[in-house]
Amino acid sequence: MGNPIRVLIADDHSIVRQGLKQILSDTPDLVVAGEASNGVEVMQLVRDGTWDVVLMDVSMPDRNGIDALKLIKKEFPRLPVLVLSMHPEEHYAVRALKAGAAGYLTKQSAPELLVSAIRQVAAGKKYVSSAVAEELANAILDDGGDRAPHERLSDREYQTLVMISSGKTLTQIAEELNLSVKTVSVYRARLLEKMKLKNNAELTHYGLKQGLVE
Numbered sequence: 001m002g003n004p005i006r007v008l009i010a011d012d013h014s015i016v017r018q019g020l021k022q023i024l025s026d027t028p029d030l031v032v033a034g035e036a037s038n039g040v041e042v043m044q045l046v047r048d049g050t051w052d053v054v055l056m057d058v059s060m061p062d063r064n065g066i067d068a069l070k071l072i073k074k075e076f077p078r079l080p081v082l083v084l085s086m087h088p089e090e091h092y093a094v095r096a097l098k099a100g101a102a103g104y105l106t107k108q109s110a111p112e113l114l115v116s117a118i119r120q121v122a123a124g125k126k127y128v129s130s131a132v133a134e135e136l137a138n139a140i141l142d143d144g145g146d147r148a149p150h151e152r153l154s155d156r157e158y159q160t161l162v163m164i165s166s167g168k169t170l171t172q173i174a175e176e177l178n179l180s181v182k183t184v185s186v187y188r189a190r191l192l193e194k195m196k197l198k199n200n201a202e203l204t205h206y207g208l209k210q211g212l213v214e
Contacts, residue, residue: 004029005122008045010036010056010068011084016107020055020084023111030118039068046072051079052122053102058085058092066092066099066155073100080121084114093132095155103127149195150210157191160184164200165207 007024009032011017017035024030034049036042042056058066069081080102085092093104102121105114117127128136150161156177163173170188174181197203207213 004031005052005118006031006033006050007118008032008034008036008042008049008051008054010039010042010054012037012057016057020114023114024118027115030115042068043071046076046079053118054079054081055084055118056081058083058087058096066096069096069099069101080124082117082121082127093128094135095158097126097128097132097136099155104129104132148210150206150212152194153191154187157187157194160187161191161195161203161207162212164188165204165213167204 007030009017009020021032024032034045036045054072072079072081082103082105083096083101084105084107086107096104103117103126105117120127150158153161159177160173170181170184174184197206
């Protein structure tokens with residue numbers, strides 16, 4: 001057997017990291033060679049070490065997972081990043097894959113699925129579920145005519161929409177995304193305009209109706 005696949009786990013919840021380590025420790029060809037609890041740590045470890053796969057949560061403090069993903073792909077284009085999220089696939093998968101992820105898994109996925117996904121992306125392939133594959137196909141085929149309004153938003157506008165819908169204030173959103181309140185206000189104004197909505201109440205109603213809020 002060749003060298004084991006070196007995995008870097010990035011998640012802000014230590015209990016999740018423990019669980020992932022437990023799953024992977026039972027698999028001889030995979031080794032958890034490092035852990036990070038936020039986006040800055042991920043970047044430091046990626047730059048300082050040798051990794052075969054980065055297993056990363058999409059929503060981490062101080063640097064959002066999508067931002068960290070884009071940065072990793074810019075500096076290390078050949079390093080596969082498998083995105084792990086508590087968000088249902090249809091919410092973030094296509095965005096993550098467009099940003100350069102090698103695959104997308106929800107945290108509810110079965111352990112054996114995680115193991116096979118890591119092996120797959122380490123071998124240079126992409127990992128997507130059939131539901132995501134269908135979504136990707138629709139995104140490619142769709143010229144924009146039939147897409148839901150929120151699918152036309154930028155990543156930041158989309159994050160702002162989801163956070164406002166879940167009852168967060170602009171100040172809370174700014175802190176979580178590491179942005180100024182003024183910048184978040186700009187995203188809010190843009191998304192209201194793009195979606196032809198008038199205020200936070202309408203945004204929240206839309207978010208709930210579309211199932212964008214946990």
